[in-house]
Amino acid sequence: MxxxxxxxxxxxxxxxPMHQFEISRIIPIKFGSIDASFTNSSLxxxxxxxxxxxxxxxxxxxxxxxxxxxxxxxxYEFISNMVRDTMGDEGRxxxxxxxTLFCFILGANMLGLFALPVLLHPFTVTSHIIxxxxxxxxxxxxxxxxxxxxxxFGYLKLFAPSGTPPVMLPxxxxxxxxxxxxxxxxxxxRLFANMMAGHTMLKxxxxxxxxxxxAGIVPxxxxxxxxxxxxxxxxxxxxxFAILSCMYINDALHPSH
Amino acid sequence: MGGDHKKSSPERLxxxxxxxxxxxxSVDERNRPRQxxxxxxxxxxxxxxxxxxxxxxxxxxxxxxxxxxxSKPWFLIVFFFLxxxxxxxNVYRITQSSGGDGSVPRSKLPSVIEDDDD
Numbered sequence: 131m132x133x134x135x136x137x138x139x140x141x142x143x144x145x146x147p148m149h150q151f152e153i154s155r156i157i158p159i160k161f162g163s164i165d166a167s168f169t170n171s172s173l174x175x176x177x178x179x180x181x182x183x184x185x186x187x188x189x190x191x192x193x194x195x196x197x198x199x200x201x202x203x204x205x206y207e208f209i210s211n212m213v214r215d216t217m218g219d220e221g222r223x224x225x226x227x228x229x230t231l232f233c234f235i236l237g238a239n240m241l242g243l244f245a246l247p248v249l250l251h252p253f254t255v256t257s258h259i260i261x262x263x264x265x266x267x268x269x270x271x272x273x274x275x276x277x278x279x280x281x282x283f284g285y286l287k288l289f290a291p292s293g294t295p296p297v298m299l300p301x302x303x304x305x306x307x308x309x310x311x312x313x314x315x316x317x318x319x320r321l322f323a324n325m326m327a328g329h330t331m332l333k334x335x336x337x338x339x340x341x342x343x344x345a346g347i348v349p350x351x352x353x354x355x356x357x358x359x360x361x362x363x364x365x366x367x368x369x370x371f372a373i374l375s376c377m378y379i380n381d382a383l384h385p386s387h
Numbered sequence: 388m389g390g391d392h393k394k395s396s397p398e399r400l401x402x403x404x405x406x407x408x409x410x411x412x413s414v415d416e417r418n419r420p421r422q423x424x425x426x427x428x429x430x431x432x433x434x435x436x437x438x439x440x441x442x443x444x445x446x447x448x449x450x451x452x453x454x455x456x457x458s459k460p461w462f463l464i465v466f467f468f469l470x471x472x473x474x475x476x477n478v479y480r481i482t483q484s485s486g487g488d489g490s491v492p493r494s495k496l497p498s499v500i501e502d503d504d505d
Contacts, residue, residue, distance in 0.1 A: 306476075308444050308445050309473040309477050312441040312473060316433075316436040316439075316440030316477075319436050320432055370432070
């Protein structure tokens with residue numbers, strides 16, 4: 131299906147696999163020197179929110195669920211269990227946040243895999259590091275602020291694990307701080323790199339389908355498999371992002387580990 | 388496990404409960420290997436990024452301090468090694484918390500397929 135997309139967007143054999151990540155302005159908006167245009171990225175964020183909200187809010191509310199309803203219920207239960215298992219009962223108040231985060235990332239990942247080349251050029255919001263970094267920074271800053279709010283300066287104990295000999299502290303504290311600072315980086319880079327690599331790979335194989343003529347059926351078959359793998363990765367990365375957010379917030383709840 | 392909204396013939400309900408439990412166990416068993424595999428994939432990605440991110444942050448701090456204090460290249464060298472240490476520690480922590488086979492302890496992984504609603 132992605133082969134259609136690449137053909138539709140450029141035509142010919144010289145396809146640029148990175149073209150799909152380009153940002154284009156749909157409605158240009160400017161505040162002074164700040165470019166706040168409504169771009170294709172914004173459009174797909176809005177579409178993600180609409181799709182996820184429709185799935186979770188507008189679905190039927192029967193006792194015996196329909197298929198779509200049970201998808202929504204499964205997501206809810208899945209995240210609910212995850213929050214309970216990683217953060218305990220105290221983490222309950224973060225459930226709406228984690229559910230929203232998971233649904234947004236999963237929705238964006240999945241929508242990016244759909245190809246609707248005639249109506250809209252598909253765009254994966256999460257394949258841009260600024261988007262994933264904004265999400266990760268939100269989690270990280272939020273968890274840090276909450277940790278200080280809840281424990282005051284006691285939160286700094288996180289950087290000095292209990293049972294460390296005092297001689298080791300000057301070495302260990304900087305290491306712990308770097309480790310703490312690396313959290314939003316690894317969180318965002320992981321999601322972004324996975325989505326971008328996967329989509330680039332799909333595009334590259336799609337060009338093979340076009341270029342090889344009849345033999346193109348081989349890369350086409352590979353692409354079918356890849357698309358399945360991409361669906362798995364889309365889910366897995368949303369899951370990993372959500373569960374790591376849970377763990378970071380858990381550190382803010384209980385700093386001594 | 389529900390069943391409290393229908394009080395008719397508790398035996399039948401009990402039987403149904405047993406059958407449900409059995410079915411669930413078999414579904415669990417069927418899903419286990421696949422879950423572990425997909426988990427291992429996430430685990431691999433997680434380890435790599437965790438290691439690289441810590442080194443990157445260390446280098447960034449060192450480079451920034453060097454630029455600020457005009458002390459090239461000493462902070463860069465020091466913080467590079469601190470970053471590597473932090474990365475290794477990140478990875479060590481992950482393996483400690485998960486028992487080594489996945490990003491999450493098995494007991495902590497909520498299963499997608501099994502759902503015990505109404």
